[in-house]
Every structure is written in C-alpha cells, then in structure tokens.
Amino acid sequence: MSAISERRERERAQRHQLIVTAARDLAEAEGWEAVTTRRLAERVEYSQPVLYSHFAGKDAIVSAVALDGMGELADHLRRAREAAGPGQVLRAVCRAYLDFAAERPALYQAMFVLPTDLEFGSAETPAPLREAFGEFVDCFPPDDERRELLAEVVWSALHGMAVLSDSRRIPAAGQEDRLDLLVGRIAVS
Template sequence: MTVDDRRQRERTARRQLIVATARDLAEQEGWDAVTTRRLSTEIEYSQPVIYKHFTSMEDLMDAVALEGFSELAESLGAARRDGPPGDALRRVAHAFMSFAAENPALYDAMFSRTTRLRFGAPDSPAALVAGFEELRQAIVDSTTTTSPEVETLTEVIWSALHGLTTLARGGRLRLGLDRERIELLVGHFVSGRSVVIPGS
C-alpha cells in the first residue's frame, strides 16, 4: 500500500467515525446534542480536524442522510426479494415502517430535518434514487399497472408511508394499528386490478 493509499484510507475512516458518532449521539440524545464541540469531545479529534471533513453541520447532516438512504434501500431491497413478487409491496411497506421505528434520529435526518440534498431531480444522489427504485419495483411486482406514470404512484405510496410513520411517531394515531393501516394501504393497490392514473 502506498503512502497516499494509506492516507486516503485513514481519511475515510476518520470521516466514517465522525458520521457514526453523530448518528449515535442523535439516537441517544437528539440532534440538538450533535455539535462540533461535542463530536470533538466524543471522538477526541480537534474541531479543525472535523471541519476538514465537514465544513458545516449541514455537510455532516447530508452525509448522515445519504448513509441512511443507502441503508433504507438495502432494507427495502431485501424485503422486496424475500418472497413472492405479488406480495412485494406489502413486505416493502412493513420494512419502511420498521426502518423508521428502529432508527428515529436517522429517519429525521433523511426526511424531516433541513437538507441540501436534491430529491426527484436528474442529479439526485444515487442513494436517494435507490430507495425510491426499490419501492417502485415493488409496486411493479405487486400490481398489474402498466402506466407510464408509475413514478407518480410510487411518490403517492412513499408519501403515505411517510405520513403514517410521522403521525404514529408523534402520537397522532391510535396505538397498535400500524399493521392494519399498512394492510389497508397496500390492499388498494394489490387487488389484482390495474392502477389507472388520471391523464396517463
């Protein structure tokens, strides 16, 4: 290994440690606890070292969110492939809700906190596109829709899942009915009929 290779590996490891520490702090104490001063104390790096990797907290938040979207895509992909295609949307919907429940601070970084990441754009990062694509493929697998507007249907279901997640976490829905809500949502799209989108 060359000196440059070793330095790059060390730099990558430092960056990952900063991201992991930020995530751990946020899950334990909330995002308000994640400051450069606190990170510096936790990982024993000076603040200037942290700023070499992330010029602002916004940069760090974007990195956390991207990591979260990669993990979400993996989770949704594993659920989609783990059974018959006709039931893929149901499995993916449950996986989405489980991911949010198991990683509340990470989910907030991805979906609720301010970010500079561009969604639904030609230059959207691959990690953002991957999770959306897993849900889109689950819809294709589970329904008979042939609409060229399947992306719009994916956005609607994505929004519904996020809405259910957010309302449930905020105590705005009755307790213990998450599974029933997903069944009702998915049932509208996997009943064996084609989904027709107005104007398509």
C-alpha cells in the same frame, strides 16, 4: 497516486466515517439537538478544526448521515422485496419501510425530516436515494406507466404514517390497518 497519498486518502475516509457514525450514535442516544461539533470532537477524539476540515457544520454532518441511511434503507427494502411471496411485495416493502423508521428514529429524522442538501428527482440525486426510491418503483409492473407516480404516492403515505406515529399524532395500534388500507387501495388501482 503515491502510496502516501493513498494512505492519507484512506485515513481521511476513515475519519469521515468515524464522525458520521459518532453523530448518528449520539443522535440515536440523545436526539439531534445533542449533536454539536464540540461533543462530536470529544467523542471521536479529534479537534473541532479537524471536524470542520471534513464538514462545514452540523447540516453537512446530518446530510452525510442521511446519505448513509439511504443506502441502508435501500438494502433493507431490497431484502424485503426479494423475500416477499407472490402478491405480497408491496406490503413487504411498506412494512420494511415503517419498521426501518420506527427502529432508527434519529436516522429517519436525518433522512426525511431535518434540512439537508440532498435532492430527489434531479440529475444530481445521489445513487443511494435513487436506489431506495427504486425499491418502491420495483413493486409495480414494469409495463405500468404510472409506476413512479404510484411509488411516490406510497412513499409519501408511508412517510406521513411514520412521522405521525412517531410523534403520537396517530395511534401506533392502528398502523397495520392503515398499511392494509394503503396497500389494498394502491394494489387494485
């Protein structure tokens, strides 16, 4: 690859990331309904055709934001798991997940609520998705043949807690009790 081609590819990657970051910032500030190609084009100071040269539309932008978020989530969960004391790994990872969802609601929506083309549990699953799920799997003993199943159940329960709490369908005040119940029941199984 020539130096010119490398530079163009680098500039394209930078534009791509600029668009993703702008979409995420706009969604966190005003919600996903405010994220339009027109507003993004204004925000990043590129024309709409330039945006469409990177993304087919808003769904593709949401997918790119979600993929970035999954990498961040995996790192966040890994740090929590590695910092946890003995017997506290599962609770630390669960707490970190709920904190992540509460602190980044628009990003969480892109990752788990809005439609995307990201697929879990298939040969095409991107590495950041596998890594985030792997942090839950790593909370369970390597010799437990149910560890992936346990990880799925924990993740599903946490997702329900995060979404129901965010939408105020369950009171935020009970989150720690729900977390203690979940971890207590799963840890003894």
